């Protein structure tokens with residue numbers, strides 16, 4: 001059953017620019033979904049509509065039975081946590097612990113519960129060694145994990161990650177993947193915007209594609225990454241190994257090196 005639904009949602013910024021047009025999407029509990037598309041496609045605007053930072057010009061956003069039109073951003077943020085694309089738009093405390101503690105504290109939770117939520121979030125995001133540091137003494141990639149932890153600490157049912165893979169090394173990508181798997185196993189919905197198609201292949205099943213302020217397609221990653229009309233319209237590239245496989249004119253629609261090796265072993269009887 002859908003936990004979060006966008007029904008025919010359109011949005012226009014105050015300067016008159018229409019950034020999202022007639023978008024329909026829905027998300028269930030306990031699933032990880034990737035949203036992909038070029039810069040300017042409307043991805044960030046769409047997810048800000050999901051946590052009430054923005055309200056639709058027309059259409060409805062329904063979260064766990066709530067229409068975002070009827071609730072404040074603060075109320076909605078208990079259900080949907082949003083990690084900003086740029087961590088520096090989100091960080092405003094002088095040590096990591098205080099930064100992570102801010103949201104659960106504001107929710108008025110008892111001190112023991114706050115501490116428990118902060119430590120759980122810090123562990124999941126891998127920032128325990130930096131709790132006493134000033135966030136601005138940490139590199140960009142680690143500041144991103146600090147903002148992730150501060151959203152995880154709210155223990156909302158839906159977590160939205162806006163380009164968490166940007167500027168991250170391989171180890172950080174693995175940590176992100178493990179974190180997403182853990183959250184999904186806890187029954188949370190994880191919605192992730194990313195430009196990294198390998199990251200999508202490794203950690204997601206369902207993919208939503210946006211282009212020119214609209215959702216142009218959605219489906220299983222294999223169908224999406226082998227749909228050349230969709231890839232062309234959204235100006236997305238296939239994962240590297242799929243491109244190799246295509247230029248070799250292999251029949252199998254592979255998405256990973258393992259799949260390619262399996263296929264080659266089968267056809268060549270290795």
Ligand SMILES: Nc1ncnc2c1ncn2[C@@H]1O[C@H](COP(=O)(O)OP(=O)(O)O)[C@@H](O)[C@H]1O
Pocket residue numbers: 013014015017018019037038039040041042043044045046
């Ligand atoms: N505050 C704003 N005012 C006016 N236009 C904006 C604002 N924020 C974003 N836009 C425009 O809306 C479009 C979609 O932006 P965005 O949702 O950030 O796309 P994406 O995340 O896919 O890159 C872009 O053309 C962007 O320039």
Ligand SMILES: [Mg+2]
Pocket residue numbers: 043044045085162
């Ligand atoms: Mg964006």
